[in-house]
Amino acid sequence: xxxxxxxxxxxxxxxxxxxxxxxxxxxxxxxxxxxxxxxxxxxxxxxxxxxxxxxxxxxxxxxxxxxxxxxxxxxxxxxxxxxxxxxxxxxxxxxxxxxxxxxxxxxxxxxxxxxxxxxxxxxxxxxxxxxxxxxxxxxxxxxxxxxxxxxxxxxxxxxxxxxxxxxxxxxxxxxxxxxxxxxxxxxxxxxxxxxxxxxxxxxxxxxxxxxxxxxxxxxxxxxxxxxxxxxxxxxxxxxxxx
Amino acid sequence: xxxxxxxxxxxxxxxxxxxxxxxxxxxxxxxxxxxxxxxxxxxxxxxxxxxxxxxxxxxxxxxxxxxxxxxxxxxxxxxxxxxxxxxxxxxxxxxxxxxxxxxxxxxxxxxxxxxxxxxxxxxxxxxxxxxxxxxxxxxxxxxxxxxxxxxxxxxxxxxxxxxxxxxxxxxxxxxxxxxxxxxxxxxxxxxxxxxxxxxxxxxxxxxxxxxxxxxxxxxxxxxxxxxxxxxxxxxxxxx
Numbered sequence: 001x002x003x004x005x006x007x008x009x010x011x012x013x014x015x016x017x018x019x020x021x022x023x024x025x026x027x028x029x030x031x032x033x034x035x036x037x038x039x040x041x042x043x044x045x046x047x048x049x050x051x052x053x054x055x056x057x058x059x060x061x062x063x064x065x066x067x068x069x070x071x072x073x074x075x076x077x078x079x080x081x082x083x084x085x086x087x088x089x090x091x092x093x094x095x096x097x098x099x100x101x102x103x104x105x106x107x108x109x110x111x112x113x114x115x116x117x118x119x120x121x122x123x124x125x126x127x128x129x130x131x132x133x134x135x136x137x138x139x140x141x142x143x144x145x146x147x148x149x150x151x152x153x154x155x156x157x158x159x160x161x162x163x164x165x166x167x168x169x170x171x172x173x174x175x176x177x178x179x180x181x182x183x184x185x186x187x188x189x190x191x192x193x194x195x196x197x198x199x200x201x202x203x204x205x206x207x208x209x210x211x212x213x214x215x216x217x218x219x220x221x222x223x224x225x226x227x228x229x230x231x232x233x234x235x236x237x238x239x240x241x242x
Numbered sequence: 243x244x245x246x247x248x249x250x251x252x253x254x255x256x257x258x259x260x261x262x263x264x265x266x267x268x269x270x271x272x273x274x275x276x277x278x279x280x281x282x283x284x285x286x287x288x289x290x291x292x293x294x295x296x297x298x299x300x301x302x303x304x305x306x307x308x309x310x311x312x313x314x315x316x317x318x319x320x321x322x323x324x325x326x327x328x329x330x331x332x333x334x335x336x337x338x339x340x341x342x343x344x345x346x347x348x349x350x351x352x353x354x355x356x357x358x359x360x361x362x363x364x365x366x367x368x369x370x371x372x373x374x375x376x377x378x379x380x381x382x383x384x385x386x387x388x389x390x391x392x393x394x395x396x397x398x399x400x401x402x403x404x405x406x407x408x409x410x411x412x413x414x415x416x417x418x419x420x421x422x423x424x425x426x427x428x429x430x431x432x433x434x435x436x437x438x439x440x441x442x443x444x445x446x447x448x449x450x451x452x453x454x455x456x457x458x459x460x461x462x463x464x465x466x467x468x469x470x471x472x473x474x475x476x477x478x479x480x481x
Contacts, residue, residue: 077331
């Protein structure tokens with residue numbers, strides 16, 4: 001792996017994004033619009049309760065979708081095979097994507113958080129920056145998971161279908177609908193194995209300003225899941241195929 | 243060592259979806275020559291090329307490329323491969339595509355200008371690849387394979403859908419590259435392209451039907467052209 005090749009890959013992905021202004025607009029406008037909708041619909045107290053949780057979910061969902069579709073495109077168009085016949089490490093590809101989409105996620109999170117905490121009047125007891133940090137780590141998790149599942153899809157249509165399979169169970173069990181300590185024991189164990197649970201736990205700790213070492217442990221766990229999925233994603237990039 | 247073959251394939255077997263695509267295939271590709279890999283679609287040309295690049299999972303046999311096992315890391319900047327369908331980014335311009343691949347290969351930036359000129363795309367250099375015609379897109383893909391200084395060029399149907407003038411230019415380019423010491427293996431399903439190669443490998447149904455220079459093949463079969471020579475060889479195998 002070399003910095004030149006990784007960075008060239010990130011830069012190339014940025015160029016591709018720039019050629020697709022509609023996608024960029026949706027990346028930036030949709031989360032903001034949805035937060036605006038929530039702010040309008042919910043009383044201030046409820047908005048402060050749910051707003052920060054959703055602020056972390058949008059990047060996860062959107063980055064998952066974008067990464068699974070773009071890497072699948074790279075696999076099916078033959079460009080991935082071409083890159084892997086060149087002196088390119090698999091980590092160059094994976095980190096190239098992670099950096100490009102991670103930066104996109106930072107911009108998205110800053111914009112959404114800025115408008116939510118500003119004009120929309122969102123308020124948390126803890127630091128706003130920690131909410132942004134969670135959003136960025138969620139985005140990296142989404143990127144990593146998207147990269148990983150794209151190996152199991154053969155069409156873009158299938159890739160999109162992985163969203164309900166890979167993310168909805170996490171959404172149901174992460175503690176937004178039913179607090180995790182009230183889940184039936186078996187479901188509680190399952191939720192302990194899912195990264196989103198830790199991201200939601202961390203967000204709740206920022207909302208109530210109970211940021212302790214447990215918060216940082218949760219952040220590290222989510223980051224660990226993202227790193228594991230990135231390594232898993234790199235392992236799915238095969239130089240030899242049937 | 244100069245006379246050692248650039249590629250040596252011995253008893254190669256490839257099985258895909260329970261079908262034997264390559265059956266006990268053995269052949270060599272001589273260094274510094276343009277070798278044509280000729281045969282109908284579906285005869286295993288692409289699979290053979292992929293085995294030489296090292297991207298194909300093989301069921302048996304051995305492929306040696308420039309004295310190393312195919313697909314070894316050291317070969318990655320010595321072997322260049324152009325796939326049959328253009329493997330370039332459709333949403334980037336011609337020069338952005340080639341600039342990116344040049345960086346990955348560690349080639350000089352001015353190499354991009356050279357290969358663009360070689361495939362006659364200078365006027366389209368700033369156009370987005372997706373807006374180009376099919377033939378132009380495959381030339382971008384060919385240009386990417388020409389970047390850097392590969393010692394072995396594997397080109398899978400590089401001249402499909404091109405106008406005759408450009409086709410002739412590309413064959414001149416291939417001959418020039420071979421004069422400079424590069425080994426080329428060029429696949430085609432068009433018989434008249436075989437005549438432009440120094441050496442021809444005729445393939446059918448995953449096996450090698452014949453190997454030799456165009457004049458040798460004509461002499462051996464006593465036929466007036468390569469098309470009839472190919473037919474003659476198929477009939478002699480069947481009888």
